[in-house]
Amino acid sequence: MDKIRRNERMSAMMKILAASPNRIFTLNNFCELFGTAKSTMSEDVELLRGMTEAFDLGRVETVTGAAGGVRYRPTVSRDKAREYILSLCEKLSGTERVLPGGFLYYSDILSTPDIVHFMGEILATQYYDSEPDFVLTMETKGIPVAFATADALGVPLVIARHSSKVYEGSAVNINYVSGSGSIETMSLSRRAVQENQRALIVDDFLRGGGTARGMVELMREFKVSVTGMAFVMATASPEKKRVSGEKALMTLTVTDGEPAEARVTPSDWLL
Amino acid sequence: MDKIRRNERMSAMMKILAASPNRIFTLNNFCELFGTAKSTMSEDVELLRGMTEAFDLGRVETVTGAAGGVRYRPTVSRDKAREYILSLCEKLSGTERVLPGGFLYYSDILSTPDIVHFMGEILATQYYDSEPDFVLTMETKGIPVAFATADALGVPLVIARHSSKVYEGSAVNINYVSGSGSIETMSLSRRAVQENQRALIVDDFLRGGGTARGMVELMREFKVSVTGMAFVMATASPEKKRVSGEKALMTLTVTDGEPAEARVTPSDWLL
Numbered sequence: 001m002d003k004i005r006r007n008e009r010m011s012a013m014m015k016i017l018a019a020s021p022n023r024i025f026t027l028n029n030f031c032e033l034f035g036t037a038k039s040t041m042s043e044d045v046e047l048l049r050g051m052t053e054a055f056d057l058g059r060v061e062t063v064t065g066a067a068g069g070v071r072y073r074p075t076v077s078r079d080k081a082r083e084y085i086l087s088l089c090e091k092l093s094g095t096e097r098v099l100p101g102g103f104l105y106y107s108d109i110l111s112t113p114d115i116v117h118f119m120g121e122i123l124a125t126q127y128y129d130s131e132p133d134f135v136l137t138m139e140t141k142g143i144p145v146a147f148a149t150a151d152a153l154g155v156p157l158v159i160a161r162h163s164s165k166v167y168e169g170s171a172v173n174i175n176y177v178s179g180s181g182s183i184e185t186m187s188l189s190r191r192a193v194q195e196n197q198r199a200l201i202v203d204d205f206l207r208g209g210g211t212a213r214g215m216v217e218l219m220r221e222f223k224v225s226v227t228g229m230a231f232v233m234a235t236a237s238p239e240k241k242r243v244s245g246e247k248a249l250m251t252l253t254v255t256d257g258e259p260a261e262a263r264v265t266p267s268d269w270l271l
Numbered sequence: 272m273d274k275i276r277r278n279e280r281m282s283a284m285m286k287i288l289a290a291s292p293n294r295i296f297t298l299n300n301f302c303e304l305f306g307t308a309k310s311t312m313s314e315d316v317e318l319l320r321g322m323t324e325a326f327d328l329g330r331v332e333t334v335t336g337a338a339g340g341v342r343y344r345p346t347v348s349r350d351k352a353r354e355y356i357l358s359l360c361e362k363l364s365g366t367e368r369v370l371p372g373g374f375l376y377y378s379d380i381l382s383t384p385d386i387v388h389f390m391g392e393i394l395a396t397q398y399y400d401s402e403p404d405f406v407l408t409m410e411t412k413g414i415p416v417a418f419a420t421a422d423a424l425g426v427p428l429v430i431a432r433h434s435s436k437v438y439e440g441s442a443v444n445i446n447y448v449s450g451s452g453s454i455e456t457m458s459l460s461r462r463a464v465q466e467n468q469r470a471l472i473v474d475d476f477l478r479g480g481g482t483a484r485g486m487v488e489l490m491r492e493f494k495v496s497v498t499g500m501a502f503v504m505a506t507a508s509p510e511k512k513r514v515s516g517e518k519a520l521m522t523l524t525v526t527d528g529e530p531a532e533a534r535v536t537p538s539d540w541l542l
Contacts, residue, residue: 007278008322014282015289015328020385033326051279055304057286103438105462111430113422114291141438143414144428151384157415159382167374167412167476191376205438 009034010044010051017048017060017072022128022154026069045070056080058121074152075125076118082270084118085249089264092250098262102254110204110232111144119249120148123202123230126247127153130227132200134158134193136219138186138211142204145232149202158199160218161187168192172221176214179207186214188222195223206234209242216243234267280305281315281322288319288331288343293399293425297340316341327351329392345423346396347389349541355389356520356537363521363535373525375533381475381503382415390520391419394473394501397518398424401498403471405429405464407490409457409482413475416503420473429470431489432458439463443492447485450478457485459493466494477505480513487514505538 013030027041034041048060058074076084088109097105109115123145132153137146138160150157164171168189178184193199201215212229219226234241234248249270253263284301298312305312319331329345347355359380368376380386394416403424408417409431421428435442439460449455464470472486483500490497505512505519520541524534 007281007318008325010278011281011285011319011322012326012328014285015323018286018289019388023385047278048282051282052286054279055283057283099438099440101437105438105440105460107430107439107460107463108427111418111421111428113418113425113428114294116418117290117422140410140414140430140432143411144418147382147384147387147415147418150382151388154384156379157382157384159378159411161411166372167370167376168378169370169376189376189378192378 004034004036006044006047009036009041010048013044014048014060014072017070018058018074020072020154021074021124021152022071024063024067024069024071029069073124073128074121075128076122078270081122081125082266085122085266085270088115089250089266092264093262095259095261098254098260102260104233104252104254104262104264106233107141110141116144116148117151119145119232120150121152122249123149123247124152126230127200127228130200131198132227133197134199136160136199136201136215137203138215142202142232145204146202149200149230153200158188158192160215163187164189172218174214174218174221176210176217178210184211184214186211186218188218193222193224197222197224198227199224200227201229202231204232206231206241206243206246206248208238209246212246213242233264275305275307277315277318280307280312281319284315285319285331285343288341289329289345291343291425292345292395292423293342295334295338295340295342300340344395344399345392346399347393352393352396353537353541356393356541359386360521360535360537364533366530366532369525369531369533373531375504375523375525375535377504378412381412387415387419388422390416390503391421392423393520394420394518395423397501398471398499401471402469403498404468405470407431407470407472407486408474409486413473413503416475417473420471420501424471429459429463431486434458435460443489445485445489445492447481447488449481455482455485457482457489459489464493464495468493468495469498470495471498472500473502475503477502477512477514477517477519479509480517483517484513504535 052060134156135146135150136158147157164187170190171187173187229246231248233250236253248267251267255261301312323331405427406417406421407429418428435458441461442458444458500517502519504521507524519538522538526532
């Protein structure tokens with residue numbers, strides 16, 4: 001390849017940074033890749049910073065200090081988040097998606113990559129400052145969103161199971177009271193996390209908070225602190241959950257009546 | 272913002288294209304966003320195409336025809352794929368990860384975003400031409416990799432469950448014979464897929480092929496054809512699986528002995 005031009009350097013750097021969100025790359029990484037002086041790379045980074053800001057495409061940031069360099073965070077502005085969640089709410093509201101028992105069908109939303117990434121980035125934006133070491137979810141439906149959130153935060157995903165599995169090695173099991181009042185088991189491999197780490201809990205649905213409370217207790221067994229709890233959807237009722245400090249993207253009310261109707265609205269913190 | 276420069280346009284376009292892999296954007300999308308003439312945008316696209324090729328960062332492609340435009344595919348060259356999988360194999364081989372019963376612990380690998388994305392992109396590279404409408408996986412461990420593959424292909428993920436759930440609506444259940452010889456149930460919501468679609472099956476582990484065979488039969492119930500089957504890991508034994516035409520990234524042999532040792536190697540098609 002001939003001498004690499006600024007437009008090629010910048011677009012390659014944007015691609016590389018965005019593929020590993022929140023990871024710090026040293027300027028030397030890029031100087032070597034492009035055969036460019038550090039001062040030139042600094043200018044490139046500054047231009048990328050301005051570009052991402054101008055187009056509301058997240059943030060390219062310079063990190064100073066010994067472990068310094070440049071990183072990309074796919075942060076979502078509140079305006080963009082609200083607009084997006086509002087359009088999702090419209091899609092989910094109405095009578096068509098209501099199932100017997102007042103449940104809402106939205107598994108399709110929870111596994112469409114574009115939507116899932118955007119939800120993950122909105123949630124991650126709220127938790128960069130709390131610096132979680134990993135994202136914890138409980139199988140099954142929340143896994144894609146939890147993975148997308150972990151991806152945006154640049155940390156691993158940890159998946160708690162309903163029972164211990166031979167291919168997970170020795171595990172810690174706890175019992176918890178589920179939303180329906182039954183006693184359930186939650187299991188996590190001993191190897192999955194380390195003492196004194198910080199967990200962000202992400203799940204698809206919050207009703208009473210039984211499962212979320214179980215995850216908090218599971219983390220206590222591992223001596224891991226919980227830095228936050230985030231959900232795709234929370235029910236309006238019961239208003240009082242068994243956990244507190246949680247953030248949900250949407251709030252769900254299913255009205256009685258024939259046919260039953262779902263009203264889905266963006267949660268307060270997005271407004 | 273002042274007049275937008277080429278380096279800003281190109282890096283913004285790279286970011287937007289890469290965030291929605293395999294989706295076709297019309298040039299008009301970008302002309303409007305940047306306030307630029309179509310001929311200028313065509314030059315930008317051509318430069319991006321050259322850049323991604325030069326740095327082995329996937330492919331920016333121009334698609335002609337009525338629904339034409341530009342798209343990004345995060346394809347991985349065979350050299351890069353082999354090198355990456357080789358380093359993963361080294362990490363997984365040895366005695367430390369072997370569990371009682373000859374199982375291998377690699378749940379951490381299956382939920383670390385950087386690794387998972389790369390595996391998903393390697394698998395997607397093999398299946399762009401077969402144009403699947405969705406990726407199918409069976410809960411739980413394969414979900415992140417299946418999601419990353421779906422993401423790279425720009426299609427939804429569909430998750431089969433061990434039993435039907437109230438929040439999935441009416442479902443089709445089938446029974447299948449698992450690897451251990453027991454009869455298991457596999458369930459999928461009626462709403463999840465449509466007749467005559469094409470499915471790519473992605474899962475974390477292939478031993479005898481019982482679960483994979485179950486997924487094929489499940490798709491038959493939905494009148495969906497299977498365009499391919501991909502796995503993160505396949506056991507060397509039994510050599511004959513209950514499915515055929517599958518592609519795995521790695522092959523696993525666990526030797527008898529004290530301690531038992533895992534030998535993990537890249538599968539033949541990567542060499």
